[in-house]
Amino acid sequence: MRTVRHALLAGGIALAAALTGHAVADAGPGPNPGQPCGNSTAVIKGADGRTLYCNPTINGRFAGNLVWQLVP
Numbered sequence: 001m002r003t004v005r006h007a008l009l010a011g012g013i014a015l016a017a018a019l020t021g022h023a024v025a026d027a028g029p030g031p032n033p034g035q036p037c038g039n040s041t042a043v044i045k046g047a048d049g050r051t052l053y054c055n056p057t058i059n060g061r062f063a064g065n066l067v068w069q070l071v072p
Contacts, residue, residue: 036068046070
């Protein structure tokens with residue numbers, strides 16, 4: 001019974017993390033500037049170690065889409 005409760009708890013935590021946009025674990029390199037992102041408040045280290053933030057584009061065909069941008 002305890003194992004079932006632990007499995008349900010772990011599944012609930014993973015679901016909550018996915019719904020709120022929080023990453024559970026990511027061992028890969030970070031994103032590059034211009035790649036799409038999904039959380040407008042996110043800040044992360046990029047593939048080259050520079051700090052990136054998720055921000056909407058200002059102009060162009062896809063204006064308003066969220067992409068990773070370098071911190072000024």
